[in-house]
Amino acid sequence: xxxxxxxxxxxxxxxxxxxxxxxxxxxxxxxxxxxxxxxxxxxxxxxxxxxxxxxxxxxxxxxxxxxxxxxxxxxxxxxxxxxxxxxxxxxxxxxxxxxxxxxxxxxxxxxxxxxxxxxxxxxxxxxxxxxxxxxxxxxxxxxxxxxxxxxxxxxxxxxxxxxxxxxxxxxxxxxxxxxxxxxxxxxxxxxxxxxxxxxxxxxxxxxxxxxxxxxxxxxxxxxxxxxxxxxxxxxxxxxxxxxxxxxxxxxxxxxxxxxxxxxxxxxxxxxxxxxxxxxxxxxxxxxxxxxxxxxxxxxxxxxxxxxxxxxxxxxxxxxxxxxxxxxxxxxxxxxxxxxxxxxxxxxxxxxxxxxxxxxxxxxxxxxxxxxxxxxxxxxxxxxxxxxxxxxxxxxxxxxxxxxxxxxxxxxxxxxxx
Amino acid sequence: xxxxxxxxxxxxxxxxxxxxxxxxxxxxxxxxxxxxxxxxxxxxxxxxxxxxxxxxxxxxxxxxxxxxxxxxxxxxxxxxxxxxxxxxxxxxxxxxxxxxxxxxxxxxxxxxxxxxxxxxxxxxxxxxxxxxxxxxxxxxxxxxxxxxxxxxxxxxxxxxxxxxxxxxxxxxxxxxxxxxxxxxxxxxxxxxxxxxxxxxxxxxxxxxxxxxxxxxxxxxxxxxxxxxxxxxxxxxxxxxxxxxxxxxxxxxxxxxxxxxxxxxxxxxxxxxxxxxxxxxxxxxxxxxxxxxxxxxxxxxxxxxxxxxxxxxxxxxxxxxxxxxxxxxxxxxxxxxxxxxxxxxxxxxxxxxxxxxxxxxxxxxxxxxxxxxxxxxxxxxxxxxxxxxxxxxxxxxxxxxxxxxxxxxxxxxxxxxx
Numbered sequence: 001x002x003x004x005x006x007x008x009x010x011x012x013x014x015x016x017x018x019x020x021x022x023x024x025x026x027x028x029x030x031x032x033x034x035x036x037x038x039x040x041x042x043x044x045x046x047x048x049x050x051x052x053x054x055x056x057x058x059x060x061x062x063x064x065x066x067x068x069x070x071x072x073x074x075x076x077x078x079x080x081x082x083x084x085x086x087x088x089x090x091x092x093x094x095x096x097x098x099x100x101x102x103x104x105x106x107x108x109x110x111x112x113x114x115x116x117x118x119x120x121x122x123x124x125x126x127x128x129x130x131x132x133x134x135x136x137x138x139x140x141x142x143x144x145x146x147x148x149x150x151x152x153x154x155x156x157x158x159x160x161x162x163x164x165x166x167x168x169x170x171x172x173x174x175x176x177x178x179x180x181x182x183x184x185x186x187x188x189x190x191x192x193x194x195x196x197x198x199x200x201x202x203x204x205x206x207x208x209x210x211x212x213x214x215x216x217x218x219x220x221x222x223x224x225x226x227x228x229x230x231x232x233x234x235x236x237x238x239x240x241x242x243x244x245x246x247x248x249x250x251x252x253x254x255x256x257x258x259x260x261x262x263x264x265x266x267x268x269x270x271x272x273x274x275x276x277x278x279x280x281x282x283x284x285x286x287x288x289x290x291x292x293x294x295x296x297x298x299x300x301x302x303x304x305x306x307x308x309x310x311x312x313x314x315x316x317x318x319x320x321x322x323x324x325x326x327x328x329x330x331x332x333x334x335x336x337x338x339x340x341x342x343x344x345x346x347x348x349x350x351x352x353x354x355x356x357x358x359x360x361x362x363x364x365x366x367x368x369x370x371x372x373x374x375x376x377x378x379x380x381x382x383x384x385x386x387x388x389x390x391x392x393x394x395x396x397x398x399x400x401x402x403x404x405x406x407x408x409x410x411x412x413x414x415x416x417x
Numbered sequence: 418x419x420x421x422x423x424x425x426x427x428x429x430x431x432x433x434x435x436x437x438x439x440x441x442x443x444x445x446x447x448x449x450x451x452x453x454x455x456x457x458x459x460x461x462x463x464x465x466x467x468x469x470x471x472x473x474x475x476x477x478x479x480x481x482x483x484x485x486x487x488x489x490x491x492x493x494x495x496x497x498x499x500x501x502x503x504x505x506x507x508x509x510x511x512x513x514x515x516x517x518x519x520x521x522x523x524x525x526x527x528x529x530x531x532x533x534x535x536x537x538x539x540x541x542x543x544x545x546x547x548x549x550x551x552x553x554x555x556x557x558x559x560x561x562x563x564x565x566x567x568x569x570x571x572x573x574x575x576x577x578x579x580x581x582x583x584x585x586x587x588x589x590x591x592x593x594x595x596x597x598x599x600x601x602x603x604x605x606x607x608x609x610x611x612x613x614x615x616x617x618x619x620x621x622x623x624x625x626x627x628x629x630x631x632x633x634x635x636x637x638x639x640x641x642x643x644x645x646x647x648x649x650x651x652x653x654x655x656x657x658x659x660x661x662x663x664x665x666x667x668x669x670x671x672x673x674x675x676x677x678x679x680x681x682x683x684x685x686x687x688x689x690x691x692x693x694x695x696x697x698x699x700x701x702x703x704x705x706x707x708x709x710x711x712x713x714x715x716x717x718x719x720x721x722x723x724x725x726x727x728x729x730x731x732x733x734x735x736x737x738x739x740x741x742x743x744x745x746x747x748x749x750x751x752x753x754x755x756x757x758x759x760x761x762x763x764x765x766x767x768x769x770x771x772x773x774x775x776x777x778x779x780x781x782x783x784x785x786x787x788x789x790x791x792x793x794x795x796x797x798x799x800x801x802x803x804x805x806x807x808x809x810x811x812x813x814x815x816x817x818x819x820x821x822x823x824x825x826x827x828x829x830x831x832x833x834x
Contacts, residue, residue: 032781036739039713039720039781110617119734130615159614166615172608173615177601177623182688183655184597187648189691191589197576198547198583198590199695200527205622206594207695210688218682222666229663231604236656238600243653246646249639265635271599271627274606278616278624296456303456317536322453364449364456 001150002027002048002055002076004067006037008113009083010058011121014042016154019123025052037118051075054146056107057082061223065093072099079143081107081150085170086223087134087163095136105147106134106163108170109156124155131156132170134163171227173278176235178217179228181210238267289319290375294382294389296364303364306387313381315368323365367392418567419444419465419472419493421484423454425530426500427475428538431459433571436540442469454535468492471563473524474499478640482510489516496560498524498567502587503640504551504580512553522564523551523580525587526573541572548573549587551580588644590695593652595634596645598627655684706736707792711799711806713781720781726802730795732785740782784809 003014006028014024014037024043028034031045038045055077057067061084068080080103084090087106095101110132111125131151135144151158161169185207188195221228241263248260292315296306307317370378375391382389420431423445431441431454441460445451448462455462472494474484478501485497497520501507504523512518527549528542548568552561568575578586602624605612638645658680665677709732713723724734787795792808799806 032740035715035779035781036720038717039715041718041721044717045715110615112617119737119739129617132615159611161611165609165611169609169611169615172604172612173617173620176604177620179659179684180597180601181623182685183652183659184594185689185691186655186684186687187589187593187652187691188694189687190651191694192582192586194576194578194582194586195589196695198527198549198586200529200546200590202598202626203590203594203695205625206598207688207692208622209619210685211692212689214682214685214689217685218678221663221681222678225663225666229660229667232656232660232663234607235600235604236653236660238603239649239653239656242596242600243646243649246638246642246649249642250646261635261639264638265631267596267603268599268627268631268634270603270606271624272602272629272631274602274604275624275628277605277608278613278620298452298456298462300455300461301458303453304458320536322536323449362452364452 001025001043002052002071003037003043003058004028004055004071005058006033006042006118007058008116008118008120008125009109009111010056011037011040011042011118012111012123012125013056013058013083013109013150013154015040015121015123016126017150018043020153022153023048023052033118037121040118040121042118042121048076052077053079054150055080056150060084060219061086061090062219064090065097068094068104069097069099072103078103079140079146080104081143081147083107083109085174085220087132087166089223091134091136091163095138101136102138102140103143104136105139105143106132106136106166107147107150108132108134108166109151109154110174111156126154126156129156130159132166133158133160134166135160136163167224168227168230171224171231175221175224175228176231178209178212179221179232180235181207185210242267289369290372291367291369291392292375292378292382292389293392294366294368294387296366296387298362298364303366306366306382309382309385309387310368310378313378314370314374315378315382319369321367321369323367418442418460419469419488420454420460420475421445421472421488422475423450423459423535424475425533425535425537425542426526426528427473428454428457428459428535429528429540429542430473430475430500430526430567430571432457432538432540433543434567435460437570439570440465440469450535454538457535457538459535459538465493469494470496471567472497473567477501477636478503478507479636481507482514485511485521486514486516489520495520496557496563497521498560498564500524500526502591502637504549504583506640508551508553508580512555518553519555519557520560521553522556522560523549523553523583524564524567525549525551525583526568526571527591528573543571543573546573547576549583550575550577551583552577553580584641585644585647588641588648592638592641592645593648595626595629596638596649597652598624602627659684706786707789708784708786708809709792709795709799709806710809711783711785711804713783713804715779715781720783723783723799723804726799726804727785727795730798731787731791732795732799736786738784738786740784 001017001022002025003010004027006014006026014026017024018041025048026034026037026043026045027047028037034045037043055071057064057071057080059067059082064082064084071077072080082090085108087108091106094104098104108131109126109129111129113120113125131154133144133147133151148158245260245263248256249264251257294306296303303322307315307320310316368378379389379391418434418439419442420427421444423431423443431443434441435458442465443451443454443460443462444464451462454460472488474481474488474497476484476499481499481501488494489497499507502525504525508523511521515521525548526543526546528546530537530542548571550561550564550568565575662677662680665673666681668674711723713720720739724732724737727733785795796806796808
């Protein structure tokens with residue numbers, strides 16, 4: 001393999017390949033960058049003795065076609081790929097200027113770090129990350145296979161797309177998010193004096209990616225201008241509607257205020273739904289859980305003791321729900337612990353007027369919703385510690401609680417049994 | 418102390434107070450919530466035997482004044498505070514209806530979690546976090562002092578503001594960021610099929626807080642409508658300008674495209690600057706670093722060996738810069754490792770045309786910029802391992818490199834020596 005361009009991405013690809021025993025030849029128009037990468041173990045900073053299988057052109061999007069023409073002219077490799085974060089323009093230029101476009105398949109690995117340069121490179125940069133592969137109509141199957149091999153070598157997951165699909169998608173998943181972060185961060189310049197003092201993790205997360213190099217991102221974004229413009233236009237419509245909604249809300253109650261509230265609520269709900277589209281898959285699916293039910297005296301500290309006793313066997317606050325002991329209320333349990341909502345300020349209280357206002361030492365009904373294999377061990381372990389615990393076969397109130405805990409774990413909206 | 422409302426915030430406050438030996442009496446209109454909090458060790462779910470020092474009203478903003486009037490009427494405490502995430506409206510209502518407003522000081526702890534309810538509470542929720550204190554003109558000094566005691570008890574940092582400053586600030590640091598996240602997340606509903614496959618950490622961070630309960634956040638946001646509207650209007654202006662800029666960029670080169678690029682670049686730079694306003698302080702200030710200089714042979718793998726040898730003594734890729742050995746180029750070193758930019762795609766290469774294209778085994782000049790106390794140990798440790806290493810007194814090229822590394826660590830923009 002040959003890596004042309006030993007920045008963050010090129011050097012990381014080379015390190016991953018070296019780790020799998022592939023011979024790697026490095027090149028960069030900056031000889032010190034190539035030597036640095038070699039000195040890090042990424043390969044040899046010299047031309048290969050003969051044609052290599054695959055050349056990875058880790059150069060800026062505007063340079064891909066020119067570098068391909070030059071290297072292909074010298075017979076560097078049997079196949080070529082790139083790593084540019086936009087695909088339409090480079091592909092277009094390649095099709096126009098490459099000696100043999102069939103040897104080329106576009107690529108875009110979605111790993112990255114805030115820092116760049118060979119010193120920041122690691123062999124694990126792409127582990128478990130998506131790697132877009134963008135063959136054009138004339139890409140030879142052998143070239144595509146070699147690019148697939150590279151993706152596998154780097155531990156990444158190939159996602160095959162057309163150049164246009166790719167550019168539209170990254171406009172949405174990478175480019176406009178960068179702009180959204182910049183737009184929000186730019187507002188901070190006009191803020192009151194106390195702004196830095198009240199900044200929290202939510203703000204930092206929302207604005208984090210605004211920290212990327214302005215010049216580099218201007219280049220990236222202008223390289224995908226049409227696709228970005230389309231998403232921005234839709235965003236603009238939503239923002240304008242929101243401004244009108246908040247103006248209406250500020251104007252006391254009445255039909256305008258109600259319409260404003262509806263607009264606002266609709267946007268928030270669409271945000272929740274949109275987030276659900278891209279949620280990272282959860283490791284523990286909630287579907288196959290069994291409730292382990294424990295009757296816990298309501299004495300101060302007793303529940304904390306129970307949680308400590310349950311922890312080694314898999315019971316914890318994430319899978320627990322606390323309800324009134326059913327013989328007090330005679331109603332379906334509702335989950336106190338499953339309320340999920342925004343963090344700051346007082347959360348919503350779930351009220352169950354049917355629950356008797358029993359004394360402070362009334363029994364609490366605690367259910368741990370754990371995977372079936374864990375349930376027997378948890379119940380037995382708690383019983384050995386003196387707790388009144390048993391794994392329950394599914395029954396209506398237990399399913400209710402289990403589903404409520406599972407839904408709460410998965411979804412930010414409160415669950416009403 | 419009395420905590421009225423044992424949700425996430427109220428129970429966490431109670432747990433923090435209990436940990437410091439304060440007697441805490443808990444109350445909630447849902448008796449099971451109060452018993453759950455008590456069972457977690459947050460206090461006793463019963464009325465106090467007599468007036469307490471401080472009552473924390475951990476109830477929704479719209480309930481603060483009513484609960485205060487009720488509890489103050491019963492002589493519950495010497496002082497009262499709340500935790501609502503907006504302050505103007507509750508303060509207004511308190512001033513209008515409280516039997517004795519001088520006993521009241523508004524408060525807003527900025528800790529939180531996606532989950533809510535007493536089971537999600539922890540005593541450490543507010544450690545190191547800001548806690549806004551909002552005394553009104555008539556707040557008694559004793560009441561303010563008691564609220565300050567509470568903040569200290571919870572390990573938080575008090576930030577004293579007026580209600581109006583508070584609401585304008587949280588509009589910027591919490592409320593509009595939530596809307597920005599929702600606006601971006603809502604776009605994902607209209608995305609191409611591949612959208613979830615190419616989603617990465619940048620997108621997830623930018624949209625994470627959009628997952629909060631739509632209903633809860635609609636309530637929070639409408640409670641701060643005027644301040645939110647002001648920020649949104651400015652955001653709207655920026656978005657509209659961006660749409661025009663991208664339309665211009667999509668239309669080939671020319672004056673409109675140049676103007677579009679200028680608008681885009683200006684927004685990105687304002688984003689970088691805005692982010693700098695709220696950056697979390699770095700633990701290691703870069704100001705007092707001393708360069709430890711090592712001449713490292715450029716053989717494959719040698720730099721990796723050096724980094725491994727330096728690690729136990731404090732040298733690593735975060736504080737290292739690699740340059741051409743100066744006797745080859747005769748020019749000021751530029752830092753290969755200090756390029757910082759966006760992660761995906763090829764990073765920018767720093768070119769130094771003055772550097773001779775030496776052979777692959779030419780020597781690399783590595784400088785570790787470490788705090789002065791560390792420098793001697795690093796140099797000595799490396800020499801003991803056979804490396805040509807020494808700590809340097811400040812000199813012009815070393816300052817250059819040190820500053821470049823330090824600036825790179827601090828700021829995302831590339832540094833050009």
